[in-house]
Amino acid sequence: MWFLSKLTTSVLLFNAILLGGVFTYRNITPPYLEQTLVIDKACGMECWFGFIANGQTVRKDIRTAIEEAGAQPINTRGTNMRFIQYKNTSNQTLGTISVELENGYGINVCFFPTPSTVTIGDVYATFGAPDSFWVYYFRGRPNFEVLYEYDNAYVLARGDAKIDWFFSEKSQRVGFDLRINEICTLQESGLGDIRPLEYPSWRGFNVPILAYQADVYISDGLDPFSFQ
């Protein structure tokens, strides 16, 4: 028995050292999205590219901040919208950044990753457990949204959901690899034209669910509706 206890303790110690290595790596490596969006955690998780899109930063300061983060402007649409091409240090295009201006001040910032570069797992690894998650069917496509509520803004990520959630009787699990099409830091007005009357709470990746359904409000005057 003495030998067994020594064997068990040795193996346990060995495993603890291995796991210690993994968690040292975890603690010294910032999440992918934190690096991509140049999030300043001291300022807040909604503080991207060196500024908060809370309507208090002017166009010039926004442009300077984004350029300092390694991005270059590529196009301008009208007077209220600015699109900027983002490049990382190895000059690989990761996606585009859109800053929405109101009266010359930034109110919403969105990042549109190129396909497959960002998953819902990356969003969770960066921002932690969301306040809400819901799925909806819009213009013939199933979508999902994850929402984080912060003091100064919301962070909202949107992507393609699985069709099964709408038509399957069986419970589903939210996969780590669901692709994100767009992630934004927004004021309340930017939350979208179609949104739930009450946001369903996040229940975890692996927890089996029938669907994250919600009563939905559409801002163009249509009645609220719910769907199965």
Place this chain on the structure above:
Amino acid sequence: MFNALSKFGYRQIPSWAHPSHPIMRTVLGRSNRLKWSRRIFLWLILLLVTTAAIAAGYIIAGTTTENTEPTISEILYWPLVGAQTLAMILAIAMTTNAVNIERQKQTWDSLKLSLAGVGLTLRARWAAVFYRLSWLLFVITIGRLVYIGILLDDMTEFQGRALDLRISGITPSVSLDLTVIIISLHMTAFVIQPFVAVALAAAAGLVVSVFMRGRGVMILGLGLLIALRLLITVGSILLGNSVLENIGLGVKPELAEIANENTVDAWYRLILSSAEGDQMLKILNLDTLGQIWADIDYGIYLGAIMLIVVLVEAILANMLVIFAAWRASKPTND
């Protein structure tokens, strides 16, 4: 270096289990060390058999995998299940005739006259199983370490935050630190399980050897014990298959349904199939673990429970050896 490690290892075991102990030397029957040429030949045979087993595993995994190419875990699964089952059967076979051998050598009666002769001899025969099966246990351990390597690699996904994602929304909610400790316990159970399984099988064989007299009866007992062992293994694998998908594909939807209806049933399937059917090979990957944690309330504690089960089996093996020694040393009519 190797000698130093061997000496360190030998210092950790009790003196009666040391290969230089007089009784152990007699049991092992190796007065002279093996020649290098013979040793290399045996290692080559082992390498050949291992390669053939992996090739067979590749073919089997190719027919069952849902990937374009079978993964390493899928390839190693059946060879490791086979090796583990073989190790247990050999352990039973090596100890079931322990008393009979001493009787045939006509040393049994003199052993019974000595103060601790019977106890020491039976313990030595039990411990000798580990020396004789060291080659097989070595291969099994290497295979299991590959699984641990894959698990650790999976944990580095999402910049090392793969575990954070898996514990999201589970019941009860646990901290990452506690999850790491539980994973560590699970990994420990996974590594020591083959040794404990061999110890238990050998101890069961020893008990049978004490009660069975005569060659015919002993062969019958051996056959029954091996049949029972195979039955338990096959039954446990089937039980595991009722709730587990192929390796890396998580659990079947039935697990959540069973857990909702009767949590004890879900636990029983996971624990028995892990302990007796090698299903820890299927369970110890991040996707399957994450789904178990989500499907069964308190499923996060599976790793700790598995280590307890393995340790209880080890204690049981030890008690069986003590019981066999006590029973064998009692005076008999013959």
